[in-house]
């Protein structure tokens with residue numbers, strides 16, 4: 001089978017480039033090894049694009065990276081418009097932030113159709129296509145329209161919300177009906193998969209039996225594939241990173257002070273305001289912790305053209321200034337707030353230098369920062385993970401200190417507990433989490449999905465086309 005992986009954002013194999021995290025960083029090591037072709041957006045747009053206008057095709061490990069310029073006329077409506085102002089808030093249960101227009105939906109459909117035409121270049125009898133994430137819900141249906149009968153898999157990296165929430169997007173039926181063109185639809189958690197099955201039954205009147213559902217496209221399978229990380233690779237990277245100048249500077253700056261770390265894109269789903277609020281509260285209820293712990297919050301700017309994101313960025317800057325003003329001293333800053341990205345290597349070193357990892361999203365498909373923080377720890381003296389129970393990762397990392405990110409007082413108390421946890425308990429919790437990470441790595445996730453895709457497709461004959 002010749003695998004073609006498709007995602008909006010791709011990652012390049014350059015160890016020192018800043019990473020925005022998420023799926024691109026996670027897929028890089030495994031796609032490199034697999035020999036797959038990875039197709040994605042070049043990040044550039046053009047007026048006169050043609051399906052053959054791949055900006056670049058370069059080698060990537062045993063395979064290739066093919067980057068496509070997207071049509072200028074539709075890009076804004078697709079990316080900032082429908083994908084990130086309608087779908088993203090809906091998928092993260094923020095119906096108050098859903099903003100839709102027919103024009104944006106049209107742009108989303110156009111870009112999906114354009115990508116489908118471009119993918120024809122890689123279509124051959126042995127090809128299987130694995131499409132990633134909410135940017136391409138309708139890509140599979142467009143490919144079927146073009147006559148593609150090959151295996152088509154889809155994996156959603158975000159949560160899939162309750163049926164009434166996704167129904168807040170006026171085009172929900174069209175979107176979900178199109179998704180059934182995929183042979184296999186994968187989710188991060190049982191809850192997401194269950195929500196999707198409930199939607200199919202209640203909104204589309206379909207029968208879902210043992211993870212199979214029939215539609216005009218044939219039979220699709222729906223299943224759960226929690227994404228993992230390259231545990232041993234990340235652990236080794238964290239160990240090596242100790243000598244990186246940025247990591248040494250961070251360690252030197254601590255003067256015996258302990259460090260908590262948060263690493264996130266600036267996104268309302270990440271619970272950043274609540275997290276900073278919890279540190280504010282922590283210094284209020286335990287003033288003895290002043291000067292003995294600080295939070296390093298790396299807050300990478302994201303989707304700045306969307307009002308909800310630029311507002312959040314402003315709000316966070318104000319909040320951090322206030323908290324630092326309230327609790328800080330001439331020679332001590334409680335919140336070290338950095339609005340930029342760092343390379344995977346430097347992040348790995350930062351995680352290892354921090355005694356507490358704070359990963360407290362309001363909603364998250366998986367959250368790989370949680371897994372990376374755990375993998376980066378020194379086995380002899382591991383740090384403590386404070387993890388939101390609303391991150392997909394909480395299903396596996398259940399020996400982290402689980403918190404409700406809406407409960408600011410509770411989070412503050414839990415951070416204090418993390419800081420005073422004896423080393424035997426830290427090690428016990430950490431070892432249990434490492435065992436879970438080893439049981440489900442990025443490699444087993446990748447192989448497991450591909451195997452399930454082959455099986456799911458076998459049941460689909462030439463009657464596949466509408």
Ligand code: F6P
Pocket residue numbers: 008009020021022023024133157158265302303365
């Ligand atoms: O699943 C969500 C996701 O696709 C992640 O891979 C990543 O963290 C984020 O969204 C990337 O967003 P963007 O490409 O808009 O920066």
